């Protein structure tokens with residue numbers, strides 16, 4: 062593809078050298094540059110890609126995109142140079158052009174918010190698949206390109222990987238895609254080349270303040286998704302924002318965008334376009350009445366917890382906005398899969414119920430503890446920790462929530478990363494009343510202890526790591542899975558009971 066073709070959608074930029082040069086690859090990592098590549102220099106958190114431009118030229122790059130003016134070395138080597146204001150925006154727009162703008166040919170559902178992205182995207186993906194046979198999925202757990210499922214590297218991958226994945230989905234016959242859009246991705250313009258048809262906003266509560274510093278910055282990162290959709294002139298259908306107005310930030314977002322784009326609201330609040338009325342929860346699922354366009358529908362979902370009713374409502378609203386008939390979408394909800402590590406139930410032969418859940422924010426932990434407490438006839442035993450090298454402010458808040466809503470807490474390690482596990486644990490317990498917790502830093506031992514203590518009628522919640530099959534320690538990653546530990550300990554306890 063010619064360099065000029067790749068530059069067509071770029072905002073103001075300055076080209077030095079030929080625009081006719083043929084590009085063989087787009088690349089942001091100098092170490093992977095091949096002869097004929099166009100190297101795009103990004104300023105990162107660990108490194109500044111501009112420092113690697115000479116290396117990229119040495120390796121044969123024939124074009125450079127950078128936030129700085131053309132260098133003498135590039136002029137001497139007849140390397141084309143594109144100066145831009147924002148190389149992250151440039152790489153996303155060029156990545157979309159390189160792959161033929163695949164998002165313009167599929168119904169794209171983007172899900173953003175602090176909690177519920179993975180679950181909502183999973184549900185929407187399943188509903189799309191049941192109606193349209195093939196649909197793509199991009200999110201924290203896995204990517205499904207319509208043919209093959211691979212474990213994910215990011216919730217929202219970098220723009221070049223992302224656009225390539227979308228192209229594969231289109232080639233594999235996907236008509237729709239459900240994808241998570243993280244605040245990091247929005248801040249770093251990873252999705253700037255995507256034309257979304259539907260954007261879902263689930264909620265906003267404290268998380269990722271190590272990166273965004275303030276809740277307002279965090280919110281503004283989410284706003285970018287809807288700004289992008291409101292400004293989109295290339296989508297085949299008018300973009301729709303699907304917003305939870307039971308959430309205070311959701312109400313603010315709906316106000317900001319009504320009049321600028323189509324906004325459909327959901328929640329139990331009066332006036333919501335997709336309104337959840339009477340609801341009822343059981344240990345195996347939930348039911349609610351949906352009011353939509355003056356009609357009433359009974360919705361049954363095989364997921365527990367009020368928050369999952371919101372997730373299913375968001376997914377329903379999104380696929381209906383994408384063109385799936387209401388009754389088909391509601392019927393398909395019966396067949397959605399268990400999302401790995403999201404309130405995943407393991408029933409112990411001795412009668413206790415053990416749940417693994419990915420709750421790792423104060424709000425998520427509060428919701429999940431409240432849900433389980435309602436289902437519990439005896440004690441709720443909560444095992445949890447907090448990740449290292451991430452938002453520290455949430456540690457005492459999570460401690461306070463767990464202590465308030467559980468009958469017993471075991472504070473353990475999550476992914477301590479380079480931090481001292483006991484120091485993280487002490488910050489968590491700073492929010493807990495004395496005597497309301499035990500400390501067991503070794504996660505495997507903490508899980509074993511909780512399962513050993515559990516009796517008929519008890520619920521054990523193992524929170525924080527959900528589907529993850531590793532633990533990140535200061536010495537590196539080790540294999541670790543909450544589900545494997547649970548199975549192992551249930552077996553041991555079972556054998557012990559039978560002996």
Ligand SMILES: CC(=O)N[C@H]1[C@@H](OP(=O)(O)OP(=O)(O)OC[C@H]2O[C@@H](n3ccc(=O)[nH]c3=O)[C@H](O)[C@@H]2O)O[C@H](CO)[C@@H](O)[C@@H]1O[C@H](C)C(=O)N[C@@H](C)C(=O)N[C@H](CCC(=O)O)C(=O)O
Nearest residue numbers: 089090091103105106107108110113215216217219243245
């Ligand atoms: C803090 C952060 O988000 N960093 C992301 C960012 O990396 P970066 O630009 O900071 O990378 P860098 O190492 O500073 O390098 C800068 C540039 O120099 C280049 N370079 C570097 C070395 C070299 O020799 N040559 C060279 O060209 C690099 O390729 C890069 O282009 O851009 C990369 C490409 O898009 C991402 O892979 C990377 O994600 C890192 C690995 C990460 O862990 N991100 C997490 C925080 C994240 O994004 N999480 C969210 C989900 C959060 C949630 O909801 O839980 C996600 O969407 O996954």
Ligand SMILES: Nc1ncnc2c1ncn2[C@@H]1O[C@H](COP(=O)(O)OP(=O)(O)OP(=O)(O)O)[C@@H](O)[C@H]1O
Nearest residue numbers: 175176177178179180201368418419420425428429
């Ligand atoms: N709508 C919701 N509101 C509040 N909490 C929720 C909601 N949905 C899920 N949760 C809680 O948050 C946890 C994470 O859910 P999920 O993985 O769906 O969200 P996420 O936004 O993808 O999270 P992350 O960005 O951290 O991957 C769940 O395990 C559950 O405890």
